[in-house]
Amino acid sequence: DLPTAEEAYNFFTFNFDPEPQQQPRRKKRHSRRREAEEEGEGESGEEDEEKEEEEGEEEGELEGEDDEDLFIIDQSAQDFLEVKRAEYIGYSRRLQRERETLFVPSMRPVPASSKLPENVRPRYLEEEGLYVGERPPVCLTNQNILENRILKQAEGRKWFGDDGCIIALPDPINESSSRPPLFHLEDELDPALQAVYRKALKTKHVNLYITGMGDPQADYQLDVDASGLIFSHHPLFSREHVLAARLAQLYDQHLTRQHKNLTRLLTDKVTQKCANKTKLPALSQVTQQRIAEYKQEVRHTRQLRDVEQEKDRALLKSIIRVWKELKALRDFQRFTNTPFKLFIRREKVDREQDEQEFENDIIAEVSELEAEAEEDYQRKMSEYRRQHEEWKSWKRKQKKQKKKRQQEEEEEDEESEEELGEEPEKPEPPEKPDMGDLEEQVREKAARIHRKPGEPVLIPELTVSGPVTPNEQCPRAEFARREDVAKRALFIKVLYNDKEVSRTDSRTLNMDFRVHFGQIFNLKIVNWPESIKLQVFESVGSSSSLLAEVCVPVPESSILTGSAPFEEMEFSSNQRVTFNHEGVGSGVPFSFEADGTNTQTLLTSGKLSWKLSCCVSWAVGEDDVPLAPPSSQPGGGMYSGLRQMDAIACIGASGLNDMKKLGKWAAESRLDPNDPSNASIMQLLSVVSGGDVAVPEYFRLEQLQEEFNFLTDEELHRCRRFRLLRLRSQEVPEFRHFKCVPSMEREISEKVFQDYEKRLKEGEIIDTKEHIDAHRALVAKYLQRVRESVINRFLIAKHHFILSDVVSEDEVPSIGLLGWNLFKLAEPKRPLKPRRKERKKVTAQNLSDGDIKLLVNIIRGYDIPIRRPYASKPPVSAKSGRSFAEPFTAPVSSHTPQQGSEWPFGQPLIRPFVEVSFQRSVLQTSTADGPNPCWNEEIVLPFSAPNGDYSSTSLQSVRDEVFINIFDEVLYDVVEDERERGNTIHTRIERHWLGSIKIPFSTIYLQSRIDGTFKVSTPPVLLGYSKERSLGSEGGYDAVRSRSEGTFLSLFITIEPQLVPGDTIREKFDSQEGERLLIASEVFEKEASGRFPDRPCLTTVIDINGKAVFVTRFIRPLTPPQELLDAFPNGPQETAELVARYVSLVPFLPDSVSFAGVCDLWSTCDQFLTLLAGDEEEHAVLLCNYFLSMGKGAWLIIGVAIPEVSDKPLSQSHINKTEGGKSQISVGEIMETHQWKSFEMDVKTLYFCMEPISGFPLHLPFSEIRPIIEAVHSTGVHKVEAPNVEFALAVYVHPYPGNVLSVWVYIASLVSAR
Amino acid sequence: MTSNNPAVFLLMVNGQIEAADFPEYDDLYCKYCFVYGHDWAPTSGLEEGISQITSKGRGSQSLVWNFPLDITFKSTNPFGWPQIVVSVYGPDTFGNDVVRGYGAIHIPFTPGKHTKTIPMFVPESTSRLQKFTSWLMGRCPEFTDPKVVAQGEGREVTRVRSQGFVTLQFNIVTKDMKKLGYETTSEHSASVFKSLS
Secondary structure, three states, X not given: OOOOHHXXXXXXXXXXXXXXXXXXXXXXXXXXXXXXHHHHOOOOOOHHHHHHHHHHHHHHHHHHHHHHHHHHHOOOHHHHOOOOOOOOOOHHHHHHHHHHXXXXXXOOOOOHHXXXXXXXXXXXXXXXXXXXOOOOOOOHHHHHHHHHHHHHOOOHHHHEOOOOOEOOOOOOOOOOOOOOOOXXXXXXXXXXXXXXXXXXXXXXXXXXXXXXXXXXXXXXXEXXXXXXXXXXXXXXXXXXXXXXXXXXXXXXXXXXXXXXXXXXXXXXXHXXXXXXXXXXXXXXXXXXXXXXXXXXXXXXXXXXXXXXXXXXXXHHHHXXXXXXXXXXXXXXXXXXXXXXXXXXXXXXXOHHHHHHHHHHHHHHHHHHHHHHHHHHHHHHHXXXXXXXXXXXXHHHHHHHHHXXXXXXXXXXXXXXXXXXXXXXXXXXXXXXXXXXXXXXXHHHHHHHHOOOOOOOEEEEEEEOOOOOOOHHHOOHHHHHHHHHHHHEEEEEEEEEOOEEEEEOOOEEOOOOOXXXXXXXXXXXXXXXXXXXXXXXXXXXXXXXXXXXXXXXXXXXXXXOOOOOOOEEEEEEOOOOEOOOOOOOOEOOEEEOOOOOOOEEEOXXXXXXXXXXXXXXXXXXXXXXXXXXXXXXXXXXXXXXXXXXXXXXXXXXXXXXXXXXXXXXXXXXXXXXXXXXXXXXXXXXXXXXXHHOOOOOOOOOOOOOHHHHOOOOHHHHHHOHHHHHXXXXXXXXXXOOOOOOOOOOHXXXXXXXXXXXXXXXXXXXXXXXXXXXXXXXXXXXXXXXXXXXXXXXXXXXHHOOOOHHHHEEOOOOOOHHHHHHHHHHHHOOOOOOOOOOOOOOOEOOOOOOOOOEXXXXXXXXEEOOOEEOOOXXXXXXXXXXXXXXXXXXXXXXXOHHHHHHHHOOOOOOOOOEEEEEEEOOEEEEOOOOOOOOOEEEEEEEEEEXXXXXXXXXXXXXXXXXXXXXXXEEEEEEEOOOOHHHHHOOOOEEEEEEEEEEEEEEHHHHHHHOEEEEEEEEEOXXXXXXXXXXXXXXXXXXXXXXXXXXXXXXXXXXXXXXXOEOOOOOOOOOOOEOOOHHHHHHHHHHHHHHHHHOOOOOOOOEEEEOOOOEEEHHHHOOOOOOOHHHHHHOOOOHHHHHHHHHHHHHOOOEOOHHHHOOOOOOEEOOHHHHHHHOOEOHHHHHHHHHHHHHHOOOOEEEEEEEOOOOOOEEEEEEEOOXXXXXXXXXXXXXXXXXXXXXXXXXXXXXXXXOOOOOEEEEEEEEEXXXXXXXXXXXXXXXXXXXXXXXXXXXXXXXXXXXXXXXXXXEEEEEEEEOOO | OOOOOOOOEEEEEEEEEEEEEOOOOOOEEEEEEEEOOOOEEEEEEOOEEEOOOEOOOOOOOOEEEEEEEEEEEEEOOOOOOOEEEEEEEEEOOOOOEEEEEEEEEXXXXXXXXXXXXXXXXXXXXXXXXXXXXXXXXXXXXXXXXXXXXXXXXXXXXXXXXXEEEEEEEEEEEEEOOOOOOOOOOOHHHHHHHHHHO
16 A cells, blocks of 8 residues: 555654664563573584674664664655665575574484483383383384474473373274275166155154144143052962952952942932832822833832942952952962951941841832832733733634624635634733742842841951061072062153153062052153053063053143042053963963862053143243143044043033033933032032023124123113213204213203204204295205204314314415515505504414404495485475474584585485494494495494304304494484474484395404495385485596495404404315316316416315215206296397396395305205205306306306305306396386385375385395394384384285295385374 | 212312423423313313423433413313323524424323323424425424314324423322212222321
8 A cells, every 4th residue: 555645754754763672672582592592402502603693683783773864864765775786695604594593303312311200210001011002103203303392392291101202192093994995886786775766755743733833932741650550460470469469459349339339329319219209299191201210210220239239249259259269378388478468347237227128128129029010910911901802803703704604605615714814812811920929039139139137247458467478488489489570670661652752760570569660751742642652661681571551541631730640551461471480470371279270361461550641831830821732632532432421521621611511411311410420510500500591592792791881771861961971072063062061960950951852853843833835844944954964064074184274384485475575575664555464363262252342344335315305395494384393403504504505405414324233232333424424433343152162163153144234313303392492402313224234244254354345235215215326426436336326335344353264164075076077177276276366266066965066067058937038028138137136036045154164055956946045156057047048148257255255156148247146136126116106105195294204115035034024123113213103014025936936025104294 | 168969079280390301402481271171160270371481401401491380170070181281382593483392191180299201292394395494484383273282183184203201290189079979099099098198
């Protein structure tokens, strides 16, 4: 690597210090070398030269140091380069140098003294008689060199043995080559050595891994406890042993029988059954049968008992016999081999009682037998009688035939005789059973099998306390046998799945032929246990032979180490073994008698006692989890025999859980309830049947649900508190904001639910009172239902959130926004005409009643109708008779002449004021003057939300409307006395309704402010008022409104504080439109809104079923009702106007109110005409469709208007382009208003003497009566309080096709002129 | 008030917003408010509060407010058990106040002293660009209403990032809960409590 520039610089500028380390190191080297030389013991002897060398070197180094100094002084390239001639070192000199550094061991033999420690003589092991291996041959010179070299090393002496030679292993090379001979590849291989291909086989245990390979933790352990071995026969048994073994065996049998005590049990059973039988009343068929059954059973048990008794007795007898034989044998051979001793205990019995029992028993049996015999006899008798009858009838027939035959000829064949068939044997009457004989039989049997009454009970007892004759006193043959026994040893091999896994220690055979092992083998198993075998081996000396093989059943998984009982297994082998001593051998005949008779053959056999348990020692057995391998494996064949008897084996262990099955099995197998071995099962069954667990025949989920229900559902439904809580969580409107549900049910009164239940009921019953006709009632109901379903949908949709609902995040600013922000910097700080600024929005969270106020700023009005002068009277001047009736304008008297001067006719002025009513609070402005008044007043109205809920959804659904009414304030002078006029003012104020504006609160809420000039809806005719155009008085403003007629009002309405308007629903309604269409419309919508962000753009709307529908599907040419078309056959313009009027007469029902804040629903024209209610969209769509069918080009324009928040569609035919909806009224109005002319005339003629008259017609499309009443009410006509006021009312309903009605209400108030 | 048949039970909470652990931020303040069900009503105390601005001490990582809470609720129904919602704000690099974490926890049920640590989180920006611009403009995404974090509804549309921890300490006293059949302490702890007192 090239050094970097910096390194190079450092190197060159570095001031090298002389190295101080150099010197000491050198000295060390010197000393080391010196030591080496001393060790070399004068081998070198060239010290002088060495010293010279060193000096030379040092000089060289000094020179080097000088050179380094030079570097610093002068750093030219030449300084680094040194040109020298090539150095040559002479041969001898080089040798010298090499000698310094290199050591060459000499080839001369090393003296023995240097190889051995001081004063030690070499010791030759060979001479001492020890074997010393042959040393490997090594060349002597090499050996010398090696020795020399080793001696130079540190601790070199340890390499030398006692004999002064280098320690060496014996020659490792084999004398003969043991490498196998190489085959020549060309040679044919021995065919026996040829490789044979075999397919790979899987061992059959591969699939038997217990838990698969997935669970290495689950190690199963099988504990095999081989405890011991008892021979029941062994080849080395002496005769005495044979007998003793037999005795022991018999005694064991006796003990087990004793333990079971079958005889006693059966006896008890018999007595009990007899008792039962007698107890049963022999009445019914069933009991008869039962008795018969009992009899059968009794007989059967008695037989069993007899057999058992006989066996017992036989056993006892044979025990005694064997014991006698044994004693005889011991006497005969004069020594004892076995310690067995039999004692027979006599138990005295009460003779009297015993006899009594015996007799009773016999009598019972005899009587039973008699009864049986009797029965048998009876049956036989009846049989006999039947047969006898048959025989008799046959006889009779024969006799008849014989007579016939005698009458006929004698030559009749025998065949005729044959015809009758063979002669039935004459039945013999059955013998009457001999009762005495029966008793004899019974007694004889009893004597055979039963202990004689009064005879003592014999109880044998076997002990092993007897002395065994010691070896010395035995004869030679016996001694040999005993010797042989002592030689024998036994051990057991444990085979698991045919593989030996372990074996016990070998134990010597004892005199008593019992071997105790007591060893436990813990087998960790991986494979499924298939077989476990124990092999018994007997070894004599070093050879061992297999005595027997015992297969051990694989234990059930429920058997654990601690609980497993010792089990005994018998084995035997059929080896023939003979001995020449006392041993009896095996498989060979032998006899006990001296003469060789009575030969017997015995096979080696014995009992192997073992305990095998499957214990699971997981985690060193700390937790006693019995995780034996799963016991699903089919059991081995050795159980198959057992199965039939064992209940558990029969129905399976799992069947134990199924009590029904168990019960069935018990009934089928006639399980003896008195058998103690059945006691547990019987008890279980009784418990189960007592508990009467009815297992359902069906399956169900959550079968324990009922147990966990702490109340029934009905109770839960009845509980008022739960009901309240449930309704609240369902967001039922009445309870949605119910606060503090009481904690106790008693605190909830039924009243809480009254409203709700009423509403539910109303939903079902149509309230016909409120509706004129059934149709409208139906429509109202339908509408209600639609509303409910939509609201439900809305409630669901309300719980769907999108990100912007939860997280408020700024939009990524666009260039336009940035530009706007820049532009804002440039705008004037204090503009001359300030604009209303956006206020900070308040989230509606902690508002309460009174916090929210509605601000209504009434700025000014335009073109308010003015009072009309009374036709008959001159206005102010003629006050002769009715001075009180003259309109009094006192406060503005100064103003009056002015106005009066402007209007040449001296018409009275108008003094309008505005009254705003909202939520039961009514406020009004001050009174202004003239038809174009300017109030500029702010009215503050309190607002309270329904149920005190100020959430946005609740606010959206507020249905209240702001009514803005314009009234004319009329003052009447009511001073009665002319004289008081000078100092008293007594006037009456009357107000005459001129017009109104309705603005729904939801509009204000959603728009957050309403600012503009609105048309006041005025009645077409206002009695006493006239619409006068203020010609040119207002200049510029008129130009705007020149074409529009009517009164206008400038308003600004807002809510303080500003509320965040609730967001409209944007749930994606499912649609039946094609996917492509939807995507395309979405694209279009996005594009359009991108270009005109202020304009609404609709592509899909929601129809009344809640499905999104493409908007143009609503527009289809639709023929208007024929009546309308026929009205003006020649005037298409008039027809168009009539159609428009018709459409406008369908009542309006704004969606935003009915489906509060939910969404805009569009109904089809058909639905619209059926419902007879709808909002602007429906009207516009219908009109558009009518126009289309009339052949006019028509478009639907969707815009935004103030009174109804949502999009306001305007239907414009291009013929009638100038005006939207409202102006089309004209034609129809003309038709209808002529009615009003006449009404007016009537009123006038009737009350022509009355002055003044004020009145107006109200025109409404008909939907319900209530809105009409409200409309009339809101005009405040009734508020006239003149003492002699009279009212006039007329109603006219004009019918249109399709149930559309136009309602006119004419109200007038007149003050009577006396 | 000591009637045998009370209609409401009372839950008195006092304690404090002790400290916060926001490894990356400093100069933070917090707001808290309570969210509770329809059957709950605060009877006394402050329902909302805003703390002082606190800075980290020298060498210490935690921001200590020790801002006291003291409020008593009455209720008829344990449903809608009150939760405290804590939101932490602090200035970003440009000095704009941005949210540093929202967290909520139920007021403990059992009487006694409890110290709770709430993990705090903030909503994530919807995109990288948004993230950058919001950082630039100092207008991090916020929940429209901090009470959102006490509700399960609508949370599935948000993505949030963990920010830090706030430690609160509550001392709870309840009244008449047992009389209304609500057991909030186990028998064992009740007996311990009795033996202590």
